[in-house]
Amino acid sequence: MAANELLRMENISKTFPGVKALDKVHFSLNSGEIHALIGENGAGKSTLIKILTGAYQMDPGGEIFISGKKVEINNPQDSKLNQIGVVYQDVMVAPHLSLGENFFLGKLPKKNGLVDWNLIYSKTTEILSMVDINIDPKTRVKDLPVAIQEMVSIAKIIYDKANIVIFDEPTALLTNEETDRLFEIIKDLKDRGCGIIYISHRLDEIFQICDKVTVLKDGQYIDTVSISEIDENKLVSMMVGRELVDMYNIEHNVSDEIVLDVKNLSSKGKFSDINFTLYKGEVLGFYGLVGSGRTEIMRVLFGADKCDNGEIFVNEKASSCKHPKDAMKKGFAFLTEDRKAQGLAMNLPVDFNVNMASLNLISKAGVLNPKTEQARSNHYCDQLKIVTPSIFQTVKNLSGGNQQKVVISKWLASKSEIFIFDEPTVGVDVGAKREIYLIIEDLIKNGASVILISSYLPEVMGLSDRIVVMYEGKISGIVNRNEFDVDGSMNENLLVSLASGIDTRIAEKRN
């Protein structure tokens, strides 16, 4: 162990119902080091960080050492006591309170039993000056721009004398200048002897400021290397890894009949100039970073959001959907990424959820027959192999994979033809993933078409006939299968470079 080792995590595992999110991962951090933690979505980065910050508790058997001493982190307070600080994208706890109150939340200084506002405000001003920020500490946090909020939370961490500072996608919402400013502050922290854990999807940033990088994949530790010893391609292949091609092997069924044609779709601040077509029986992949506008486009197609301009043709008929029920009539099905908040009625039974979107199909003058509902639920539970003690089980008690199958059942039951899958396998274990892919195969065999949003390269490359790659709200390229699938070996570099904006062809186009 190095003499200046600040943090060592050993044998960290974390099991969620049905999913092993982390499997005997280890990680170490030295003082004066900026250490990147990378991996695909679902690789286990956030889980590892949440264990470190006390938001989750690890499975028994793991150990955490801070400066060589073994510690227990059971809650966020423990984490703070061990001088661990985190900068999240959405930073402050209480947006309606002033900057000063946020700084001292939970430990407001008192004078004669009353809150000492003078001390709070003078102290806050002093702390803010450490990161060169000059703002009235009485300002409400929600009235500040995100970049300033982020700086403020860094200032707070410095003030709390954190030794281990975690940045979780800190630049996601920042402009270039703000990012540069942030990097200066991070380097300053490094010079003060802090250890920094830096999580980002943007590989260029990692090469810009990090010293070391640890790669996770599917909850497993892959390797830790010095940044100087590695290049981007190598890093990507470590993240993506070699995949069992079989897992994604499905039968393709593209016809030349266009079912969906999107022209010049734009929505201010979200995406612009979106043009693409979807063929009957096709699996059209959408790849890009989180926040590149993929989901936003789908919400417009589905009538859940409005767009500024553009045209949508379904089966050659112009269609504008003002409400999801219009889109459903045209055959759209939207399997949202956030199943819990947008796809399911979590505290109601399987039976209810399966039928929720299609009650009109099985009712006469608004009157239902519960027997029909139950028969349909049983049918889909059998067909999709949904593991549940009964169709009356509450959905929140099912595993992620089975919940996803319930959502799929809901849309199968409503006779959809264009299925939009948004990150269908997030939080789903490997076995259930394969089953979901087989369901997709079945769908296209029966003449449906599929749009597949995925941030997981092996998945999107393995399943798609074509892939639309997005970067910052624009389509940076539409790649045919024969371009990324060369004689059975996957060429992910083209997709990654298109998605991270480092492809030169795109840069020219944008200028």
Next chain:
Amino acid sequence: MKKNRAVTNTRISTDILLLIIYVIMCLIIFALTIITSGQNKFLTPNNITNVIRQTSINGVIAIGMTVVVITGGIDLSVGSVVGLSGVLVAKFMAQSNMGILPAILVAALVSTLIGVLNGIIIFDGKVPAFIATLGMMTAVRGLIMLVTSARMVSGLPRAFTDFAQATFLGLPALFYIWLIIMLVTAFILKYTTFGRHLYAIGSNIESARLSGINVRLTTYGAYIYCSFLCAIAGIMMASRLGNGVPTGGQGYETDAIASAVIGGASLSGAEGTVLGTVIGALIMQTFRNGGNLLRINPHLMEIVIGLLIIGAVLIDKRTKK
């Protein structure tokens, strides 16, 4: 999955549990009346009829409240709508020379419009249901005072006031109205798309919207149905009191919410049944009746009922985890 126990429809078993609790409660009150007075005053046909008659009006309102609570909303204006419809039906009959049936229809229609307003303010105006209906409660009560000059409306036809006193097969006529509303509402909740949509938006409004459910119409429907039931309750009350009483229905919202909650409805939505609420309403009324027979100080009884409401929710939270 891990849990292998047979999961049947858990709601029904909760309602059966409630029913058992209710029966036990009745037996205890029965035993206590025997011990303290030496005679059966509780389980007499007269007293049972009395309890049922007293519960009928509140029971109808509580069912309306349940429908709204299932959507995750709340309707504090129920008491005022009851008052409005009671006063209107009395005015139409006594002062406008309308026939009984037309008076009932017009009063019900006008009062139901309050539900339309509630629905629009809550869904389209995005005003929290608590605030919207709180405002409506005050405004409608003001309207009642305005149209009656805060005076009782008397001179109702005998045929109308006799109804509340009438019995059929030994049970009060008012009970049959309550019974019909129970059956119709239970049917709506279980066997219609509208009923299912109520639960869906109560469970997760965004999932419901993205499942193509018309959240606007369903929300309107819930508040309109609730006001409609309150309008009926108001007419029942006018018949029972024999007058249009401007303060009628005041404070009824608390009883309605309490009945629904004791009956297992959750104010966060998607939980609640007609049977549960009916038992909830009966528990409240029987409790008061028992206290009365046992000569317990009524103020003390109110304290106990208050604690009962809190206790019901506490137990519910514990058992459901």
